[in-house]
Amino acid sequence: MSASQLFTRQGLELIKQMTVREIQGRYRGSFIGLFWSFLIPIIMLLVYTFVFSVVFKARWGVGGDVGHGKFAINLFAGMMVYNFFSEVISRSPMLILNNRNFVKKMVFPLEIFSIATTFNALFHFFISLFIFAVFFLFLNHYLCWTIIFIPLIILPFFCLTLGISCLLAGAGLLLRDINYIINVILTILMFFAPIFYPVSMLPAALQHLVYLNPLTLIVEEARQVLVLGVMPDWKLWIINTIISVAVLICSYLLFEKMRRVFADVI
Numbered sequence: 397m398s399a400s401q402l403f404t405r406q407g408l409e410l411i412k413q414m415t416v417r418e419i420q421g422r423y424r425g426s427f428i429g430l431f432w433s434f435l436i437p438i439i440m441l442l443v444y445t446f447v448f449s450v451v452f453k454a455r456w457g458v459g460g461d462v463g464h465g466k467f468a469i470n471l472f473a474g475m476m477v478y479n480f481f482s483e484v485i486s487r488s489p490m491l492i493l494n495n496r497n498f499v500k501k502m503v504f505p506l507e508i509f510s511i512a513t514t515f516n517a518l519f520h521f522f523i524s525l526f527i528f529a530v531f532f533l534f535l536n537h538y539l540c541w542t543i544i545f546i547p548l549i550i551l552p553f554f555c556l557t558l559g560i561s562c563l564l565a566g567a568g569l570l571l572r573d574i575n576y577i578i579n580v581i582l583t584i585l586m587f588f589a590p591i592f593y594p595v596s597m598l599p600a601a602l603q604h605l606v607y608l609n610p611l612t613l614i615v616e617e618a619r620q621v622l623v624l625g626v627m628p629d630w631k632l633w634i635i636n637t638i639i640s641v642a643v644l645i646c647s648y649l650l651f652e653k654m655r656r657v658f659a660d661v662i
Contacts, residue, residue: 407505414512419519433520437527440475444468456594465535469528473622474591474615476524480550481557481611482582483517484510488561489568489575492658499658506658507651510561518554528622540625549621549628552640553614559644566654569661589615 423429445468448454454467491509498504525546533539568574589611595603606612613636620626 410505411508411511411515414508415515415519418512418516422516433523434527437524441468441472441527441531444471444475465531469532469535470594470619470623471592472524472528472531473619474589476521476528477553477615477618478586478589478591478611479524480517480521481553482586483520484514484557484561485564485578486582487513488564489578491561491565492569496662499662506565506655507562507648510558510565514554514558514561517557518550521550532622540622542621542625542627545621545628546618548633549614549617552633552637555637555644556610556640559640559647562644562651563647566651566658569658570654585609585611591615 419430423432426432428435445465448467448471449465456467456470488510491513492499492506495506495509498506529539529543564574564578588606589609590606591611595606595612595616598606613632617628617633621628
């Protein structure tokens, strides 16, 4: 099945089935099942609020407001983006190896494992977004209307994450050490993205370096529409979308080249 065939009715149905399998399989055997997808973000949000707002009395930015929950809201907005990215990327190097039975089926689109994994993470992202919206509304008694732009904001990031996932899925089979290296890289990316702090808190000489992190732009854009109620920068969004789609296409082409030797490696 080629890339174009994935967009046929049969291909889309296969993507749907694999995504549902991913979502259901995550908590298979659990007593409360899918409810964990709601419970975990709620617990983490309460922990963030208590630790940073009550214990550390953290401020967001220099001279920022110390009001309860403000730091937690900004942190949670950034963590939603990171968790989406981390969930996909951390699993990607093992996707082909864990589904080795499909490798020798030449008509089966192996890239669908990356697609299903990314849609699974997107599903949980929107659950976290719902939790965020409820908490923000409770805390501030209003919602920023610009929240409606979050699907557009996440779209290029979805393409970028999917592209990296395809690349890692193929490379992870050929180079098994990638599975261990990627967890270190994810930790580095988390702390060098403006998740726990705004970019403005960094020295001016270092601020431009943070934008080399692929998480930085999406974290800031998500925070703009979710917390500040600011319209997206459409020019920047278009550039980001073009780059993300280009990464996705290049990654898919490299994945197809690597696929030729998958059967020999398995």
